[in-house]
Amino acid sequence: MELPDYVGRYVVRRKIARGGFAVVALAWDEELAADVAIKILDYRGEHDESLKQRFVEEARLLRRIKSYSIVGVHDVGRLSDGRPYFVMDHADLGTLTDRVAARSGMSGLPSGDLVQLVDALASGLSAIHRAGVVHRDIKPENILFQTVGFRAVPAAMAGSDDVTVLDPVPPPSSRKSPDRVMIGDLGIASDLLGNTQTSLILGGTPAYMAPEQYEADGGVSPAADVYSATAVLWYAITGSRPPDAVAIGEAVERLAEPWRDFFLRGMSADPTERFDDIEAWSRAAHDAMARIAAEAPDPGEGLTEGQAIASPGADCPYRGLSSFQPEDADRFFGREEMVADLIKRLQSQKVLVVGGSSGSGKSSLVRAGLIASLRDGAIPGSENWRVELFTPGRDALSELYFRLRGDADHVRVRLEEFVARPSVARQVLGDEAGAPLLLAIDQFEELCTLNEPKVAEGFVDALAAITDPADSHVRIVIAVRADYYPNCAQFPWLAEAVSRNQVLVGPMTAGDLRRAIVEPARRAGFYVEQHLVDAIVSEAGLDAGVLPLISHALVETWMRRMGATLTYEGYRASGGMAGAIRQTADAVFDSDFNDAERRVAKRLLLSLVTPGEGGGDARRILARSEIEGDADAEIMDQVVKRLTEARLLTIDDKTIQITHEALLRSWPRLSRWIEDSRADLRMRLRVVQMAEEWIESGRDPEMLLRGARLDYTLEWLENNADKTGAKERAFLIASTDARDAEREERDRRRRHLRRLQIAAVSALGVLAAGATAASFVAFNQS
Numbered sequence: 001m002e003l004p005d006y007v008g009r010y011v012v013r014r015k016i017a018r019g020g021f022a023v024v025a026l027a028w029d030e031e032l033a034a035d036v037a038i039k040i041l042d043y044r045g046e047h048d049e050s051l052k053q054r055f056v057e058e059a060r061l062l063r064r065i066k067s068y069s070i071v072g073v074h075d076v077g078r079l080s081d082g083r084p085y086f087v088m089d090h091a092d093l094g095t096l097t098d099r100v101a102a103r104s105g106m107s108g109l110p111s112g113d114l115v116q117l118v119d120a121l122a123s124g125l126s127a128i129h130r131a132g133v134v135h136r137d138i139k140p141e142n143i144l145f146q147t148v149g150f151r152a153v154p155a156a157m158a159g160s161d162d163v164t165v166l167d168p169v170p171p172p173s174s175r176k177s178p179d180r181v182m183i184g185d186l187g188i189a190s191d192l193l194g195n196t197q198t199s200l201i202l203g204g205t206p207a208y209m210a211p212e213q214y215e216a217d218g219g220v221s222p223a224a225d226v227y228s229a230t231a232v233l234w235y236a237i238t239g240s241r242p243p244d245a246v247a248i249g250e251a252v253e254r255l256a257e258p259w260r261d262f263f264l265r266g267m268s269a270d271p272t273e274r275f276d277d278i279e280a281w282s283r284a285a286h287d288a289m290a291r292i293a294a295e296a297p298d299p300g301e302g303l304t305e306g307q308a309i310a311s312p313g314a315d316c317p318y319r320g321l322s323s324f325q326p327e328d329a330d331r332f333f334g335r336e337e338m339v340a341d342l343i344k345r346l347q348s349q350k351v352l353v354v355g356g357s358s359g360s361g362k363s364s365l366v367r368a369g370l371i372a373s374l375r376d377g378a379i380p381g382s383e384n385w386r387v388e389l390f391t392p393g394r395d396a397l398s399e400l401y402f403r404l405r406g407d408a409d410h411v412r413v414r415l416e417e418f419v420a421r422p423s424v425a426r427q428v429l430g431d432e433a434g435a436p437l438l439l440a441i442d443q444f445e446e447l448c449t450l451n452e453p454k455v456a457e458g459f460v461d462a463l464a465a466i467t468d469p470a471d472s473h474v475r476i477v478i479a480v481r482a483d484y485y486p487n488c489a490q491f492p493w494l495a496e497a498v499s500r501n502q503v504l505v506g507p508m509t510a511g512d513l514r515r516a517i518v519e520p521a522r523r524a525g526f527y528v529e530q531h532l533v534d535a536i537v538s539e540a541g542l543d544a545g546v547l548p549l550i551s552h553a554l555v556e557t558w559m560r561r562m563g564a565t566l567t568y569e570g571y572r573a574s575g576g577m578a579g580a581i582r583q584t585a586d587a588v589f590d591s592d593f594n595d596a597e598r599r600v601a602k603r604l605l606l607s608l609v610t611p612g613e614g615g616g617d618a619r620r621i622l623a624r625s626e627i628e629g630d631a632d633a634e635i636m637d638q639v640v641k642r643l644t645e646a647r648l649l650t651i652d653d654k655t656i657q658i659t660h661e662a663l664l665r666s667w668p669r670l671s672r673w674i675e676d677s678r679a680d681l682r683m684r685l686r687v688v689q690m691a692e693e694w695i696e697s698g699r700d701p702e703m704l705l706r707g708a709r710l711d712y713t714l715e716w717l718e719n720n721a722d723k724t725g726a727k728e729r730a731f732l733i734a735s736t737d738a739r740d741a742e743r744e745e746r747d748r749r750r751r752h753l754r755r756l757q758i759a760a761v762s763a764l765g766v767l768a769a770g771a772t773a774a775s776f777v778a779f780n781q782s
Contacts, residue, residue, distance in 0.1 A: 007038055007085060008077055018042075019187070021051055026090060035090040036074065041083045052084055058186045059086035065131045068337040069124035071144060071184040091144030093179055096232070099145065100239050108239040111289060115519060117143070117236055118289075119336075120181030121229045122282035122511055128183070129222045129278060132193035136220070137185060138228035139208040140235055146180040148340055148378060180340065190220040208232060211245050211269050223271035226281050230266030230274075233285065245269035258288040258295075282511060286518050287530040294527030294564040317520035320555040320647045321548050321581075321660035323442075324364035326389075329372035331523060332364060334508050334516030339369040342477075342503060343378045346370070349501040350467045350475050355482045356505030358616065358661045359545030362479045363442050365505060370477065371440060385436040391443040393621060394450045394692065396459045397422060403439060404428040404466070418462075425462035426469070437474045439463075444480035448487040449610045449618050452689065457491065464493040483616050507544040510537050516547075517554065525564060532557070532568040539577045546577065548662040553580035555647070581666040588646045589669065593639070600632050601639045602673060607725070608649075608658050609674055611681040617674060619658045624651070626725040683716050684724065691731035705735040706742075 003012050003025050010027040016037065017024040023042045028035060041055045062073040075087040093099075096117070100108065109117070121138070128135055188204070204213050210227035227245075234242035237259070243251040248267045252260040262284050268274050275281040317331055324332050342365070346352050356362040367389065377383040388403040401418045405411065405428055413427045429437070447456045466474045478497075480488065482504065489495045508516065514533055521528050536553070540546045556574030557566050575583035593601055604627070610620040630636045640656065643649040650659045664670060674681065694703040705713055717724065717732060724732070 003040075004079065007040070007079065008075065008087075010036060010038060010087065012038070019185075022055065022187070027087075029087075035092060036087050037090040038085055038087050040079065040085040054187065055084050057191070058189065059084075061131075061133060061186045061189055061191060062086075062088065065127050065133065067124050067127035068180070068340065069120040069182055070127060071182045088184075089144075089146060089182065091146050091182065091184070093145035093147060095145070096140040096143035096236060100140065100236065103239065106239070108235075108237045111293065111522075114233070114236060115286070115289060115515075115522075116179075116181055118233065118282055118285045119511070119515060120183070121232070122278050122285075124183035125222075125225050125229060125278040126511070128186075128189070129225070132191065133186070134190045134192065134220050134222055135183065135186060135225050135228075136188050136190055136213065137204050137208075138183070138225055138232055139205040140232055141205075142183060142185045143232065144182045144184050146182060148180050148343070148373075192220065204228075207241050207244075210271070212271055221271055222277065223274050226274050226278060227267055227271075229278065229281060230263060234263060234267075242267070256292055258291040262288045279511065283514065283530060283533070286514060286522075287533075290518050290522045290527045293522040293525055315524075316555055316558050317524040317526060318551050318554040318558060319364075320552045321662060322647070322650065323660075324368035326367050326372045326375065328364075328368045331520035332368035332372070333519040334512035335361070335365050335369050338365060338503065338505070339373055342366075342370045343373060345501055345503065346374075346475060346477065347379055350472065351463075351497040351501060352475075352477045353488075353498045353502035354477065354479045354505060355485065355498075355502055357482055357545045358665075359548045360505045360507070361547045362505045364547075366440055366442060366477055366479045371438075374438065381436065382438075385438050387438045387440060389440040389442065391621075392441065392446040392451065392459065394446075395696075396447050396451045396455055397462070400425070400459060400462055401428060404437075404462075419458070422458035422462035423465045425465040426472075429466065429474075435473060438477065439474065440477045440479075442479045444478045445484040445487070445618060446621075448484060450621070452693065460491040460494050481616070481618075505544070507540070507542045508547075513537050513540060513550075517550070521558075521566060526558070526561070526566060527564055528566045529568055532566060532571050535568060535571065536577060545662070545665075548660045549577050549581060549666060552584070552647075552662075553577045556580045556584065578666075581663060582668060584646055585648060585663070585667045586669065588642060588648070592642055596632070596635055597639050597642075600635045601643065604636065604639060604643075605658070605670060606673055606677055606681060607684075608656070609664065609681060610685060611674065611678050617661070617664050619661055619664075621655050621657045622725075624654060624656055626727065627656070629726045680716070680720055683713075684720070684728070687713060687724065687728050687731070691727045694731050694734070695727060699734070701738055704738050705732070706739065710735050710739055 003015060003023070005012055007025075007027065009030050011030060013026045013028060015023055016026045021041060022039050025038045025040065026035065027038045041052060056076070059073050059076050062071060063076075071091075072089045073086050074089075076084070077086075078084050099113075103109070108114075120143075125135065125138070204210075208228045208231045210224040212221070213224055231242040234240075237255070245267055246269070248263060252263050255263065265284070266274060266281060275284060319328065342352065342354070354362050354366055371387060371389060374382040374385060374387065386406060388406075390399060390403055393399050397419050398415060401415050404425060408429075413424050418424060418428055447459055451459070463476055466472060467476055485498065488498055514537060517533050517536060518528050536550055540550060553571060553574055553576060554566070557571040560570035560573055561567065562570070574580045589598060589601060608620050608622055610618045612618065627633070627636050627640070640649060640651065644651055648659055648663060650657055658664070664674065690703070690705070694700065697703050704710075713732065714736065
């Protein structure tokens with residue numbers, strides 16, 4: 001078949017594949033400036049109309065079944081001669097066959113690639129089966145690989161024949177981020193809900209066909225795809241053709257023991273003896289890989305030059321209550337599809353908002369997912385971007401100023417000018433205004449909880465000023481708790497940004513959550529019992545905010561592990577997902593602290609809480625300098641040290657804070673303290689804010705409390721003296737001194753006035769006496 005130069009708006013470049021009835025061409029989408037693949041029917045015969053119908057059905061099925069792990073269809077049409085075609089994702093990295101062949105001299109794929117393959121097969125086939133479809137032709141040639149993110153393609157590609165084409169399969173060492181793995185070719189798929197005739201056609205690829213597919217009725221059942229997926233995994237592991245169902249019993253003896261039962265079941269000749277569904281198949285595959293990793297970790301997986309091989313004595317593979325950081329990308333799993341979506345969105349829009357409930361994992365998604373991918377070049381040139389990752393804190397405008405300024409020596413705008421006029425933010429960038437900059441603002445709700453409305457308004461104005469110009473090279477990613485969306489809506493620019501480009505982080509799917517649990521352990525050489533994984537997934541349900549609870553419970557389970565195995569018994573002993581945080585916190589409070597330390601610990605923890613107003617309770621960042629002058633400073637140091645060791649607090653050189661807001665919800669004792677002290681906490685927060693404003697104003701006397709407000713605050717202070725920090729006490733002392741000075745001044749003026757009045761009355765008395773005497777003398781003389 002001679003390919004046309006154009007198919008619709010697509011510039012045809014070259015043929016990249018050919019099947020029995022169709023040809024696939026690489027083309028260039030002139031409108032979207034992207035590579036695409038075009039599949040064109042190439043058959044002329046007596047069954048031409050039947051094939052055309054099947055061809056169009058394939059496009060409709062691909063379009064109907066939505067999954068990151070299935071080739072996407074973007075367009076359909078017909079050539080001038082009536083032959084149908086459809087436009088789909090281009091697998092620029094080739095097929096599984098190409099990938100295995102590229103590892104000549106080595107048996108199959110490394111374990112990391114196997115995990116990705118299992119996940120893609122499970123995700124894609126699960127979507128296919130939910131749609132009432134059976135693929136029937138899962139084989140290595142139909143497993144496709146695509147670069148994640150955006151490849152740099154010359155702008156002249158649409159009009160030039162001198163184009164450099166990427167190699168189908170780059171060397172594994174040259175790929176930094178995971179590739180997208182897709183299932184393609186639904187040409188002989190059976191739509192069980194569509195009453196099509198495809199299921200009556202005998203089809204498939206012999207080495208990967210289930211035995212029942214050879215029967216007259218085609219053997220249409222999801223169990224056939226389970227068989228084929230198992231056969232594909234055999235090929236990926238061994239690099240050789242899989243045995244048939246009759247010979248599988250003898251062939252599995254060559255495999256590692258954890259794989260044997262898996263292949264015996266997955267490639268059973270009897271469909272009823274196979275895994276119940278593709279999800280059960282995936283769980284069993286992950287379990288086998290985890291057991292192998294615990295027995296003999298892959299010496300090359302996930303390691304960079306100079307890094308040690310993971311071992312059962314290595315560090316804990318889980319983060320507990322702490323968020324993942326960009327450097328934790330190698331143990332961040334379960335959000336791959338969402339990361340790819342964030343990359344795509346950030347490519348097309350300058351501002352991206354990531355929302356979600358507390359504990360949904362939005363901070364980790366941005367840090368270990370998006371930022372780590374950008375540093376690996378997920379967007380062309382992003383490895384060279386300046387990335388500023390920060391939280392607004394208690395002085396949001398100052399924080400933003402120094403993030404914009406970076407390391408620039410020349411300063412065009414001073415901090416004082418910026419705070420007074422945030423709209424000059426673009427000038428703060430100075431000579432770096434043309435350099436790509438990503439502002440990743442985590443815990444954006446701090447802008448509302450820790451700053452005055454005027455500061456928040458100025459902060460948002462500054463963000464608008466640096467992103468609105470058409471030539472701006474600044475991108476912004478905002479991570480915010482979803483319950484603070486109403487606060488965001490108060491600022492028109494921010495409300496528009498949320499409406500235009502936002503991703504709401506919901507609960508993980510069961511498969512994603514399993515990956516998040518099993519994969520960090522597997523990579524570190526640990527095995528998580530499948531029964532334990534099942535229990536955690538079941539307990540998590542559809543609650544989006546349970547991730548920190550799960551992670552903390554896994555840390556506690558890891559500490560109770562049996563050798564290299566994390567057990568169900570260890571999980572239950574830790575308190576499980578619901579009780580691990582409570583058990584840890586109560587153990588520290590009840591067993592490690594004496595009465596004095598308990599009193600100080602309660603005071604400290606309450607000082608680290610911002611009571612909710614228009615949103616849930618939140619963490620409060622406390623400057624370490626505020627506790628250094630504490631009346632119980634020595635005890636306070638011991639309390640901070642022990643709570644930090646228990647991973648309940650996070651400290652750095654300047655600040656201290658509760659590790660995660662999950663502690664506020666999941667430790668009943670702290671929850672009761674907060675509820676009992678809510679009014680006092682709100683009052684303390686107002687005093688703190690007034691004290692900070694007074695300090696920021698240069699201790700302006702006009703900012704001090706006076707009159708009834710001061711009297712009310714001092715009355716509150718009598719019962720809550722231990723809840724105030726140094727700056728609040730300094731503020732209230734200054735207010736009291738100013739009041740006393742004003743009273744003293746009023747008393748002095750009153751005394752002075754009284755003296756004047758007495759003097760005036762005395763003078764009048766003298767004058768009156770003199771006048772009387774003069775009148776008397778004048779009367780006598782007359």
